[in-house]
Amino acid sequence: FLLVFLFSCTSGGAKKVVEDDFDEFEFEFESNEDEEEVEKVPPKDADDFDAEQDESEDDDDEEARDDSDSSDTDDEFDTEEFETPSEGEDTLKSGKEASDLKIEESAVTIKPFFEAYLVEICICLGIALYISNYLLGRTKNTNIAEGWMVHNLPILHSQFVLVGDDGEGEEPTQNHVVRRSENSFTVWASGRINCDGLLVHLELMKRHDLIHVILGLFRPVPDTISFIFQCADGDMDSVITAICPRKTATKMSKEYEDLSKYCSGIRSGEKHNLPSSLSVISETFDSAISVLSGGVAKFLSNHADMLLSLHVTDQYTGLKEEGEESETVTIKKGEKRIHLTFKLPSDLDQTTELLDFALKLLDHVKHIRLSREAKDKATKNRQLVVQEQEKLQHQQRQEAAQQRKEEKKKAEKEKMLEETDADKVRKWEEKEYKKQMKKSQTKMKQMKVRMG
Amino acid sequence: MSNPKRAERAKRFVPVSLVEGPSYGEHINAIGMVFSLVGLLMRLKWATWCGVYCAIFYFANVKSTDDKKQTFSLLMLAVSSLVMVYMQNPTPLIDS
Numbered sequence: 001f002l003l004v005f006l007f008s009c010t011s012g013g014a015k016k017v018v019e020d021d022f023d024e025f026e027f028e029f030e031s032n033e034d035e036e037e038v039e040k041v042p043p044k045d046a047d048d049f050d051a052e053q054d055e056s057e058d059d060d061d062e063e064a065r066d067d068s069d070s071s072d073t074d075d076e077f078d079t080e081e082f083e084t085p086s087e088g089e090d091t092l093k094s095g096k097e098a099s100d101l102k103i104e105e106s107a108v109t110i111k112p113f114f115e116a117y118l119v120e121i122c123i124c125l126g127i128a129l130y131i132s133n134y135l136l137g138r139t140k141n142t143n144i145a146e147g148w149m150v151h152n153l154p155i156l157h158s159q160f161v162l163v164g165d166d167g168e169g170e171e172p173t174q175n176h177v178v179r180r181s182e183n184s185f186t187v188w189a190s191g192r193i194n195c196d197g198l199l200v201h202l203e204l205m206k207r208h209d210l211i212h213v214i215l216g217l218f219r220p221v222p223d224t225i226s227f228i229f230q231c232a233d234g235d236m237d238s239v240i241t242a243i244c245p246r247k248t249a250t251k252m253s254k255e256y257e258d259l260s261k262y263c264s265g266i267r268s269g270e271k272h273n274l275p276s277s278l279s280v281i282s283e284t285f286d287s288a289i290s291v292l293s294g295g296v297a298k299f300l301s302n303h304a305d306m307l308l309s310l311h312v313t314d315q316y317t318g319l320k321e322e323g324e325e326s327e328t329v330t331i332k333k334g335e336k337r338i339h340l341t342f343k344l345p346s347d348l349d350q351t352t353e354l355l356d357f358a359l360k361l362l363d364h365v366k367h368i369r370l371s372r373e374a375k376d377k378a379t380k381n382r383q384l385v386v387q388e389q390e391k392l393q394h395q396q397r398q399e400a401a402q403q404r405k406e407e408k409k410k411a412e413k414e415k416m417l418e419e420t421d422a423d424k425v426r427k428w429e430e431k432e433y434k435k436q437m438k439k440s441q442t443k444m445k446q447m448k449v450r451m452g
Numbered sequence: 453m454s455n456p457k458r459a460e461r462a463k464r465f466v467p468v469s470l471v472e473g474p475s476y477g478e479h480i481n482a483i484g485m486v487f488s489l490v491g492l493l494m495r496l497k498w499a500t501w502c503g504v505y506c507a508i509f510y511f512a513n514v515k516s517t518d519d520k521k522q523t524f525s526l527l528m529l530a531v532s533s534l535v536m537v538y539m540q541n542p543t544p545l546i547d548s
Contacts, residue, residue: 117545118544119544119545119546120544120545123501123545126505127504127505127508130508131508159456160457161457161458161459162462162463162464165464165465166465167464167465167466167467172464178465178516180515180516180517181513181514181515181516182512184472186470188465190462190464190465191458191461191462191463192458193458193461194456195461196463199465199468201470203472206513208512209509209512209513211509221473226470228468230468
């Protein structure tokens with residue numbers, strides 16, 4: 001009960017104190033109200049301000065004198081205690097204090113969206129630019145491929161039974177350009193004498209890729225068209241010949257497996273009535289002459305700037321495998337092929353001329369007959385290559401067998417090491433010992449026979 | 453020359469390996485994957501943006517013989533890592 005009582009007193013006391021405090025506030029509020037009224041008075045000039053200040057000081061002195069007379073009687077209100085600041089000073093002080101206040105800059109300055117995410121916007125613009133260039137470049141390449149097809153369709157239909165098959169579905173399609181990628185298109189035609197089929201490969205500039213477009217400004221890459229004839233066994237004699245610009249001759253002779261195996265040197269085109277800017281790579285001199293006869297040399301001379309490569313071969317096995325010799329040597333059967341690659345002229349009408357020449361070259365190669373020496377040399381070369389490959393294969397088989405034997409021996413040894421039975425281990429060691437003795441004895445016998 | 457057409461020799465088209473220019477598809481694909489994963493795990497915005505660029509380059513240079521799933525998986529990875537990184541920390545790439 002005492003605690004409750006004390007608690008009530010203290011809280012009650014606190015209230016009083018609070019009330020007292022509030023009283024003051026009320027007082028202050030009232031005084032503030034007075035001040036507001038005063039502030040409403042229109043602001044005065046500085047001079048009036050000073051003059052007023054002097055007057056107010058005089059008033060104070062008078063008040064002080066009056067007060068002292070009446071102080072004796074009224075102890076409660078001691079004027080010195082309550083110094084009511086004069087009106088001018090009050091506003092002057094708050095003015096000064098206000099100016100001393102420094103407005104701290106807030107830590108997070110909130111920027112507008114575009115200014116803040118400027119980098120992201122630039123990145124997205126780059127993506128949008130790339131995509132729009134992709135769409136434009138893609139349609140341009142498609143138009144070139146379709147344009148070539150439209151210009152050359154009559155010739156293809158006059159020469160081949162099947163034109164434009166994509167190889168899918170049961171029924172062959174007609175007049176179809178197969179898209180391998182955004183800049184690579186092929187057209188297949190088949191059903192003609194002297195060949196199994198013609199594959200026209202259009203490899204155009206990568207117009208759809210902005211990076212290649214920019215690189216193309218410094219190092220232009222031409223559009224190219226390749227005519228690839230796949231021939232059967234009776235369509236071609238043993239001929240390996242390639243004609244290309246001098247700059248790419250060494251690269252080509254190393255890149256293609258058949259040229260690097262069968263052809264020995266690179267000759268200048270002048271020896272075969274060709275311009276000096278072209279080079280000739282062939283197995284024998286005779287095969288080059290036979291390929292370049294019948295108007296072929298003349299056409300190539302006229303179009304030397306457009307020719308990228310002409311490759312006639314009966315042992316085509318593609319490009320040489322890069323890096324070291326591949327682990328397993330597989331004997332690839334050479335195919336009979338004619339590869340003819342030109343720069344694609346911008347005027348598509350000129351492309352029919354190239355197709356005509358390719359078909360004439362096909363019929364010309366069919367009628368090539370090598371001289372006896374050239375023929376013998378060619379067959380001998382092919383046999384040598386086959387023997388070499390067989391030797392390599394035999395060697396590889398032996399190495400594989402050797403490896404298997406060693407692995408078997410190693411496994412047996414490990415097994416014996418783990419074996420706990422001493423008898424077994426001893427027997428195995430004896431067997432091994434006998435084997436080694438037998439091997440060394442056979443060597444001794446050979447020595448005796450020689451001595452005898 | 454008489455009619456050169458021979459119906460008996462007509463054959464369906466079989467895709468053949470052709471000699472083509474160098475293609476950087478595989479390299480860009482690998483680089484794109486690395487950028488996207490690094491960006492996602494280490495919350496690097498610039499890495500995820502590089503992953504998106506690589507995905508777009510790869511998509512543009514893909515061949516018809518290439519695997520379609522590979523293309524879309526790289527694209528999905530790049531875009532999802534970009535979205536995740538910005539959801540975790542929406543402040544701009546260069547916060548000056």
